[in-house]
Each structure stands twice: as C-alpha cells, then as structure tokens.
Amino acid sequence: MLLPANVFAISPKEIMAKSEAAFYYQGRDFKARMIMKLISAGGQERTRELTMLRKNYGPPGGNQKYFIYFFQPADVKDMTFMVYKYPDRDSDRWLFIPALNMVRRIAAQDKRSSFVGSDFSYEDVSGRNVNDDTHSLVREEKLGARDCYVVKSTPKAGDVEYSYKLSWVDKADFLPMKEEYYDRRGELYKVFTADEVKNVKGFPTITKRTMKNIQSGHRTEVSFTKADYNIGLPDNIFSERFLKQPPRRWID
C-alpha cells in the first residue's frame, strides 16, 4: 500500500510502445497495395500507387525490412525501393531506377524528409523509435466514439522539424487515431488522421489515412486497396536481385 494507486496504470511510454507495435509491427509480415493522393492547396492532384511489403525481424520496436514497388505514376512503373530499418541507427535504403537498370544505395540523413513528395515523412511510413522522445499523458478523452489517451511526445534531440507531437491513441487497439505536430514556434502545422480502420485477419488496420500540412494547405490521402498479414514473405525478397525483378506474386 506504499505505492501510489496509478502504478497499475499504463505509462505514457508504454502507450506509445504499444501504439508503435499496433501501427507498424502487426503480424510477422504485411503486404498492402495503396493509392496515395498528393493534393495541393489549390486542388491539384498527383497520384502514386504502390505495393508495400514489410517483414519484422525481432519483436516490436526491432529491425524491419520494407520493399516498395511503384505502379504509378506511369513513368516510374517498375521502380522499387527497399529499406532495412534499424531502430538505433540510420536505415539503409536502396532504389532501383528502371530507365538506367541501376540500383543505388541511398544514405539517408533525414528521416523527417518527405516520402515520395508526400506529406508523410519516412518516419511516418516506417515508425519512429519510442526512445527518441519523452512521453507524457496529457489527458484521456473521447475522439468520436473511441476512448483515447492523448500523449505528448517531445523529441529529445533537436534534429526534427517539430517541437512536439500529440497523439490520440485508441485505448482498445492502440492505433493512433489522430496526431498533431507542432512546429518550433508551438504552432500546429501537421495533422494526421486515421479515417478508416478495418479488421484484417484479426488485426485492426488503418486503411485510410490523411496527413495534412495546416500551414501550406497541402495534404496527402492514403487508402489501402488490399491489405494482408502473415503471408509468408520469404527473406530473399529483400535483396538487390528482386529490386530489379520484383516477383509478381508478391507485389500484385
């Protein structure tokens, strides 16, 4: 009885770790075909269509490999992109450029830069190490019909463009329903929303999402047209050979 009552409650860091697991590490592997719409403030649209393969190597929060195949825009068809993600150091990236039949390694110094011109950063696509931020529980509130934790995550290092992030994490499935990014002036500048959640093979999955840059008015909408877990992705998919010749059965 010497311990405070809330010792049995979940800590903000645990919330975020669980959220990371639910959002980025679900299943042993994962495949999704998605359409990404880049919409400018003036209403112009660019479309990217791609299939993303992901395989976990270790527990949630551990290493992962990603394989991305582009269908659209038409002139980048057959372009592929591969990422080996390590939580504690910069990831390795490879890009296959079909027009040159060339694979290039890319040293990425900036996890926060835009993913294929969208409002999502590389980190938004593949997750951010929970240990890179300090987390605090701001409040608990309902977002729509969902009970959520509202967690404030403040980056420990100053190498990111935002000063903190607020996440609305669903208490039931730990998926982030909404995120607000505040810039260094403390002004809201990016908002993530989970627009549709579907159950895929028993895993709650965000199948429609939007990232909107409040300040520029630009937004990116992503919707999954197919999604599947535990499909038995072989390890050799994530290799330079398959970057050049992606196997149809895995990417379609």
Next chain:
Amino acid sequence: MKKGAIRESLTGFSVNHPKLVIAIVLLITVGFMTQFPKMRTDTDPKNMLPATSDVRVWNDKVEKTFGLYKDTIVLGIVNGRGILNTGTLGRIRNITDAILRMKGVAARDVSSFTTIDNVSVDGGMLKVGPLMTDVPKTDAGMSALRRDLFANPLFINRIISKDGKTAAIYVPLEEGANGKQVADRIREIVKKEDGGEKYYIAGDPVARDTFGAEMFKLMGVFSPIAGMVMLVVAFLMFRSLFLSFSIMVPAMVIIIWSLGFIIGLGYPIHIMSSMSPVFLMAIATDSIHIFNEFYFRYRERQDKNAAILDTMKAVGVPLIYTDVATAVGFGSLMLANIIPVRVFGLGVGFGTLALLLMSFTLVPAILTFVNTEKLRRVSEREDAGSGRTGRLLRGLAGLGARKPKAVVAFGLILFAFAVAGTSRIVVNNNLIEWFKYHSGIRTADRVLNRSLGGTSLGYMVGIANEDDFIKTPEAMRYIEGLQRYLERLPVVGKTTSVADYVKRINLVLHNDDPKFDTIPDSKETIGQYLFLFSMSAKPSDLDNMVDYPFRRANIWVQLKTWDAQAMRDVIRAAGEYKKAHPIAMEFKPAGIAYFNLVWNDDVLWDMLKGFIAALVIVFIILAFNFRSFKWALIGYVPLLFTILLIYGVVGFMKKDFDMPISVLSTLSLGMAIDFAIHFVSRFKRRLAEVAGEGNPEKEQIVDSLLWTAARPGKGIMRNAVLFASAFSVMLFAPLTPYITVGAFIVSMMMLSSLLTIIYLPALITLLRGWLFKGGPK
C-alpha cells in the same frame, strides 16, 4: 438669378455671420476627423492595380499553380575572409534556428545551409539530406561541405556566392505577415551574433513595409514642417501673424476634409495620397489672391466689410476658374488605372473644391476679425507702383512687353533645348531606388545583387498543350536552352528550372561524371529522375518549378535590378529564342518583376490619358473663362513651356520618368494654369478700364501689362513662392519620390510664374494685332 448671386450671397452671409460660419466649418471638420482612427497604409506595389486586373489574376494563378510565396526576405551574410569557417557557419546555424521560430515566417520553406536539401554522390552512394546538419568540426568535414556547396549549381549564387564570401538565407513569409516586422526581428537576432560578418536584409516586402513606415513618418513630420515654413514665409510677406494664420486655417481645414473623405470611403493611404497634405497646403495658397487684393482694396476703401465684398467680386471669378481647373487636373487622375493615383486624384480634387467653398465662406469670415489698426499700417506698404517687389515685377514684365521679339526668340532656343531633352526621357520605375543610395535597404540590395543571383524575381512560365509534355527531352532541352539564352542578358543573374533538377540527378546517378551533366534522352528516364528528386528534396522544390500534370514549367529568372525595364529585356529575349527554336509551348511572363513592368507601362498610358484629358478640359475652362480661343491659347503657353522645360531637364539628367513625375505632369496643368488665369483675366479687366471698348493702343497694352505684373502679379509671385516653399521641405525627405515631387513642384512654380510675368507680356505685345482684332474682348 443674377450671375454670381450665390457666390455673393455666400460671401455676404459669411461677412455678416462670421462666427456662425466658422462654427459650422469647425463642426464639419470634426466630423471628418472622426474617420482618422480608421487610417491604414498600403505600400504593396501589387495594389497599384486592381485585384481583377489581368496581370494580377494571372500572377495569382501562377503563384497558386506553383505554390509560390508572394513575399520572401533575403538575409545576406558577408564575411570578407570567406563563409566556410566554424564561426560563421555556427552563426548561420543559430540565425536560421531563430528565424525558423519566428511568427509570420513560412518555416517549412526557409532556405539556408541547414534547411536546404542536397543530393550528392559519395563512393557510389547517393547522399540525401540537408546540406549541413551541423557545423563541420574537422577539416575533412569542412572540405566536404565546400565540395557539396560548389559542386551543386543550384546553390551557387543562391545560398553561396561564387567567391564564397557571401551566404544567403531566404525567408518566405506567410500571407499577411508584415515584412518590416520580420526584418526588424531578424536585425535583432543578427545583432546578437558578434562575429566579423556583415548582414544585409533585402527583398520586396522589407522595402515595401519600410516604405509604409517612412510614409507615415513623412506625413506626420513633413506636413507640419511644410505648414510651419509656409506660415513663416507668409508672415515675411504680409508682416501680419493674423493674416498668415488666416492662410493656414483653410489649408488645415481642407487637409482634414480630404483625408477624412478618403479614409471614410475605406481607401488606405498610398504613396501618392501621403503627399496630399502638402499638395493641399500649397493649393490653399490660392487664397493668397484674396488677401493680396484685400490689402489693395482696404487701402482704397478703408472699410473692412466693403473691402472684403469688393475683393471677392474682383477675384471671385478667377478663383472659381483656377480652383475648378485644379480640381479638374486632379480629377483627371481618376481616369488612371493605377489605384494610388486614382485615390490621390479623388482626395485632392475633393479638397480643392472644399477650398473653393472656403474661399467664399471661411476666408471672408476670418477676414472680418482682422485688426483694422494693424491692417492700416501693413497695407500702407502695399503699393503696386512703389514696392520693391512691384518694381521688380514691372521690370520683368517690361522686358517682355518692350523686347518681345528677343524674349520670344530666347524662349524658342530654350524650347529647342527642352525638346532635345524630352526625347531622351526613359520611362522607368524602380521601387528600390525610391530609397536613397546610402539607405540600408538600397545598400543591402546593391551588395546582394553584386554577389548573388539577383534580388528581383520574374518568372517565365512555359505552357504546353498536353499533360506530361514537360517531361519530354524536347521540352527539357528547350527550357535549358532558353535559360542559357536569358542568362546572357546583363540584367539576369541566375535562372533556375526543373531542367536543372533533372541534370543534377543525372550527374549524381553517374558519379559526377561531367558527361552526364545533361538532359537524358528519354521521357521515362526524366520521369524517374524527377521522382527520385521528389524523394530527396522538399516537395515545394519541385512544385515551385512544374505543375502537377507536368503541363507547365516555371523558369525562375533572378534579376540584378528592380528596373521595370529589365523584365522587358527578358520577355524580348524569350521571344527571340522561341522564334529561332520553334516548339509547341507558349512562354508567358509572371512574377513581381513582370508586374512592375506592367504597372510601369500603365503609368505611362495613364499619364498620357490624364494629360490629354486635362489639356482639353483646362483649355475649355480657359476658353470659357476668357470667352476666347485665342486667349486660351496664349494662356496655355507659359504652362506648356514650363512642363516641357522640366521634361527637358529630366531627360538630360537621365532621371527616370517614374510614377511621381508622370502624376505631377498631369497635375501641373491644373496648378500652373492658375497664374495665367489670374494674369490674363486681370489684364483684360484693366485694359478694358483703360482703353474702353475700342481697339487698344500699344502703349495702353504695355501699361496694363505692367500694372498687371505689379499688382495681381505680386499675388502670383507670392502664391508661387509660398507654394514652392511648402514643397521645398520635401527636398529633405529620406525617400526619393518625395524629393522628386518637391523639386518638380518648386521648379514648376518658379518657372511658370516667371514665364507668366515675362513671356505672357511678350506674346501679348507681339500678337496684339491678332489678339485684339475687334476690341479688347
């Protein structure tokens, strides 16, 4: 109703109920004053033209299509020993960090060493990320940064000068942010950095908002000083504090009415209307003819009220015509396309009509309060014949009347000189040169234009007929060729386009092999390169250069001068290139540099329109006033001659014929014609008295001319001197348009009054046979 009945009854009422009239005027004045708290300024050159004008609609569309910022501030950092050292780089990092935290700054698109993205190749590996994440701590790190910087043509002359001594940070502003406030905060930040670097802040928004702040200061400081100068000069003329104040009171009243009117209608104060108090003050000197005549009349009548009524009868008609002519001159500005010019014309035109009302109400009412004892003493000295000024004026008029041929011949020589000068006039507006040479803003602009690509920005937008055309090698090569062609112009410092990105990626993917510093041969390759580029840069970097369907491409053309003419060269060169290299693309200019060119040309057309309108209307007024076309023509001469002489000097001095000058040209008609109206009408009245209805003798004409020169002529000189003295204050203003206006008006007043006194007598004497055919009418 008898002619002039309203006028006389107004004056009569005012003389009989002076206190009531003054109270009513005061009440209305307070009413207009209640509008003052709503005052705001607008110095955005964009607002020179209506939001619905073609060029603005097009520019807005271009900005939207390419996600461009309306305003960007440039911070230049100069270190004579080079930028690439840990101290300077550390300061650039700190300053950038501080700028990113500022309100009003579009932080996501600030370009600096730490925020600009670079794609390079190192040992076969593509490197993607900010040019500099932190200050290099080792020599190797420093040389790597140097290599990165100078290997990427996108950086050279943009964020670093070729000689490595100047760096720049580009700070785009959110819509509605105040450029001066952001610039002031940047100044505070750089003040805290104590290295040997020099900092320069440039960019259109700084200039504009600084100009706005200066404008308010000028209105607040220079208008009262101009008022004081007029007061002192008036006192020296009349030796009566009461009379001097009496001239100033109507001036103050109409200034308040006019400003209240403009503000009440919801207009902001622009550059032109900020000068309106001085204009109105000067125009109000017209009432000097009332005081001038009142002196003489009082000496003759010795009855104050009767003298007032007599005075108003004598000067009333010329006053109406002169004020209406002035109001028409200003009113003709309302035909202008340039909004600030229109508002200015409206405000001053309204003020002039208000002055006309004051002349028949407030001025007579005030005159009733004059101390008669003092008046008698002062008016003793007013003698047209014996006064020193009077003798001088008689002498001048005598020169014209007695040696008309010599005077006219000399005039023709001057005329030839003026025409030669006028033909050399260059129409140009340069907003940066509205600041003085050594002002912070102009110095910054000069320094940055010397070392970097150029602070003024124009766009050439290439428009194809089909989507994805921009991705073709044909379009890319065309864009690249056009860029090289434009860069040959001396005014162009740097151009940037999507072709530069494609070439950059091509080079980097081939390990910096210079053979690949080219546009690749297939559309697919280009498409993939652009996709790769979008993975390695800010989304806005690509958006700024090409639209989403790849149908339009935007070439950024940085200009080293804000001369409106510079963009004309660019457009002409683009046309030449298109002629030599036909392609299924249309190239249209846009951007602030293009906008400046458009309104610059509009200014010229406005001026011509307004000038011709004023010319015609003033002529009609003159003809109506003199009941004669011949006399109207004669009355025109001093006026046109004055303007031509000033143009001649402007041409020889190589001074740009800019907006203030062109506006003044239109105005000067309405203002300077006053002298001819007063002179000719009073001369004809006098001659009729002397010569009766018959054909006048030459001696009678000469005598009347000399009388006119000495008596109403004294009023003319006083008017001119007072008018000029008010504007002479502007010669000391810190902004060049005010100096231009001051110099123009001072010379116009002095020239047109002198020409009226000397040249009119010469012409009248010379052409008397033609003029007096059938009597002195």
